[in-house]
Amino acid sequence: MIDLEQIYTELRKFWDRLWSERNIRLLLFMATIFTIIIIFLIGLFVFMESIPTYTSGVFWETLTQLDWSPSYKHYGVLPLIFSSILVVGIALAIATPLGILSAVFITEFAPKKLRDLLESLLELLAAIPSVIYGFMGLIYLVPAIANTFGLSSGRTALAGGLVLAIMVLPTISSISTEMMRYVPQAYREVALALGATKWQTARSVVIPTARSGIVAAIILAFGRAIGETVAVLFVCGASGSFPAFPFIFEPVFPLTAVIAMYMGESVVGGELYSVLFYLGVILFLISIGINLLADYFVHKAKEKMEVGVVL
Amino acid sequence: MNLIRKKRRITQDLIVGILLGIPPLVLIGILLYLLSTIIITGFSYLEPQKLFMSIIDGGYLEAILGTILLLVGGILFALPPAMATAIYLSEYASRSSRIVRAVELAINTLASIPSIVLGLFGLALFVKIMGFGISLISGWLTLSIMVLPILTRSIEEALKMVPREFREVAISLGASRWQATTDIVLPAAGPGIITGIVLGLLRVAGETAAILFTACVLTAVGIPISPLQPVISLTYYLFVLLFTSPDPTYSRAFTVASILLLIIIILDIALVVLRRLYRGHVRVYL
Numbered sequence: 001m002i003d004l005e006q007i008y009t010e011l012r013k014f015w016d017r018l019w020s021e022r023n024i025r026l027l028l029f030m031a032t033i034f035t036i037i038i039i040f041l042i043g044l045f046v047f048m049e050s051i052p053t054y055t056s057g058v059f060w061e062t063l064t065q066l067d068w069s070p071s072y073k074h075y076g077v078l079p080l081i082f083s084s085i086l087v088v089g090i091a092l093a094i095a096t097p098l099g100i101l102s103a104v105f106i107t108e109f110a111p112k113k114l115r116d117l118l119e120s121l122l123e124l125l126a127a128i129p130s131v132i133y134g135f136m137g138l139i140y141l142v143p144a145i146a147n148t149f150g151l152s153s154g155r156t157a158l159a160g161g162l163v164l165a166i167m168v169l170p171t172i173s174s175i176s177t178e179m180m181r182y183v184p185q186a187y188r189e190v191a192l193a194l195g196a197t198k199w200q201t202a203r204s205v206v207i208p209t210a211r212s213g214i215v216a217a218i219i220l221a222f223g224r225a226i227g228e229t230v231a232v233l234f235v236c237g238a239s240g241s242f243p244a245f246p247f248i249f250e251p252v253f254p255l256t257a258v259i260a261m262y263m264g265e266s267v268v269g270g271e272l273y274s275v276l277f278y279l280g281v282i283l284f285l286i287s288i289g290i291n292l293l294a295d296y297f298v299h300k301a302k303e304k305m306e307v308g309v310v311l
Numbered sequence: 312m313n314l315i316r317k318k319r320r321i322t323q324d325l326i327v328g329i330l331l332g333i334p335p336l337v338l339i340g341i342l343l344y345l346l347s348t349i350i351i352t353g354f355s356y357l358e359p360q361k362l363f364m365s366i367i368d369g370g371y372l373e374a375i376l377g378t379i380l381l382l383v384g385g386i387l388f389a390l391p392p393a394m395a396t397a398i399y400l401s402e403y404a405s406r407s408s409r410i411v412r413a414v415e416l417a418i419n420t421l422a423s424i425p426s427i428v429l430g431l432f433g434l435a436l437f438v439k440i441m442g443f444g445i446s447l448i449s450g451w452l453t454l455s456i457m458v459l460p461i462l463t464r465s466i467e468e469a470l471k472m473v474p475r476e477f478r479e480v481a482i483s484l485g486a487s488r489w490q491a492t493t494d495i496v497l498p499a500a501g502p503g504i505i506t507g508i509v510l511g512l513l514r515v516a517g518e519t520a521a522i523l524f525t526a527c528v529l530t531a532v533g534i535p536i537s538p539l540q541p542v543i544s545l546t547y548y549l550f551v552l553l554f555t556s557p558d559p560t561y562s563r564a565f566t567v568a569s570i571l572l573l574i575i576i577i578l579d580i581a582l583v584v585l586r587r588l589y590r591g592h593v594r595v596y597l
Contacts, residue, residue, distance in 0.1 A: 024489050025403055031395030036417040045435040102335040109328035121339050124579050129517025131546045135568050136345055197320050199327040227425025229520040234553050256427050263524050280431040291423040295416055
């Protein structure tokens with residue numbers, strides 16, 4: 001005769017022991033470590049698929065050839081990297097001043113209602129899918145650029161830069177806003193008491209104090225923009241050769257757009273396939289580097305302002 | 312004399328304030344105008360019964376269904392590890408430990424990896440090596456890695472908002488740390504956690520690059536019955552329509568974009584409302 005009750009109590013004991021405080025802690029800790037492991041896994045698997053590029057000698061061709069056209073087996077990555085940096089550069093040139101000034105407006109000038117409205121609208125813009133930005137760029141911006149500058153096609157580096165500028169504006173302005181809020185109120189009060197206007201206070205006290213934080217915002221925006229895929233794909237023109245000077249009215253082909261466009265026609269394990277993963281490795285390394293740099297500046301900013309509070 | 316100077320300062324502040332406020336407000340105004348144009352145009356092309364018809368018959372059913380399936384699954388897969396990490400960071404680990412610093416850096420790093428690279432990772436690991444093929448499940452796993460940092464960070468934030476006294480009282484009454492967490496901290500942080508989940512949903516709903524190679528195929532028509540089948544999402548469908556639209560008016564693209572925007576706007580309103588409620592919620596406790 002089996003004693004069901006005893007089995008139940010035994011099981012119960014076992015169950016309680018299994019969920020002891022120590023085991024729970026261990027389980028939670030393992031989940032936490034998983035976040036670190038996953039980054040290594042991403043790097044590892046993307047790299048593994050790109051290995052044929054290095055072993056077959058294609059790697060040197062990617063650095064020496066000056067155009068990207070896989071149908072002719074031309075895998076030059078330099079024009080692609082140049083395109084990415086060009087488009088992101090245009091975007092940051094526009095979004096940085098606009099974003100910082102918006103942050104100044106939000107933290108120093110705007111009445112509370114307007115500030116809340118502006119912040120939630122910027123958040124809404126950040127939530128708009130990138131494919132929608134690509135669509136808007138394609139139907140509104142591309143024809144507008146073609147008409148304004150008398151080009152045969154508006155799909156240019158400028159179009160990509162403008163779309164990205166709008167997409168990273170919320171990033172720059174929200175991080176800058178947060179960093180400016182960290183600036184101790186006493187700093188502002190001192191400046192105002194000395195007879196400075198609000199603008200003078202913002203320019204010579206708030207912005208310099210929050211400088212490291214603003215730099216971090218720009219770096220993070222750079223990372224976001226360089227990894228953006230779908231929005232730039234439709235508006236940049238997809239030309240795999242180096243754009244002619246002065247660059248901005250020429251079609252370009254950012255790294256991300258190349259991966260999205262060619263993966264469909266590549267054969268799994270083939271030459272193009274591994275080169276596309278190699279582009280992925282480049283993007284992965286860029287994003288890691290960007291993030292470490294941004295992290296450094298964020299901590300510098302926070303340290304500076306915490307010291308400020310003590311003083 | 313002093314009064315005049317003070318007056319001049321106030322007008323100067325006002326003028327500079329207005330000058331600073333105009334550019335962002337005008338820009339946002341233009342964007343909102345364009346977005347509403349898309350929505351209005353999109354819905355003017357839409358015959359309502361087509362929402363429930365297959366893409367083959369000129370409908371949008373698969374795309375809507377695919378987006379919902381990817382949303383739900385992506386979040387569900389990411390939620391357990393995100394919860395566990397957030398609980399560990401906020402309740403168990405000591406704030407200054409080196410491991411916390413490392414994990415926090417890792418979360419930020421994961422958040423900064425471009426989604427197209429995550430798509431490549433999903434293609435290599437889930438689609439190829441694990442053999443799931445281009446399927447719903449590959450998409451779920453890839454998307455869950457993508458939202459993991461957002462979920463973890465916002466849940467951790469929500470847990471940290473719970474006043475420390477709550478835990479101290481529970482533990483002084485003899486509760487274990489885990490009991491204090493499940494019975495006291497998590498319920499108190501509930502609205503904040505839900506806010507984080509909505510934030511994650513917003514991110515997943517608009518994603519294209521991560522599911523491009525892992526979950527979506529244009530031939531995936533009909534209702535998916537197994538997680539090993541590929542799907543079509545609104546974002547993917549819009550992507551394909553922009554790529555290969557034979558129609559210069561983009562009428563279908565407008566409609567797909569407007570359905571997608573409607574979902575995003577609903578989620579965004581939910582986010583704003585939740586934040587309002589949550590702020591009120593906290594005030595009650597403090």
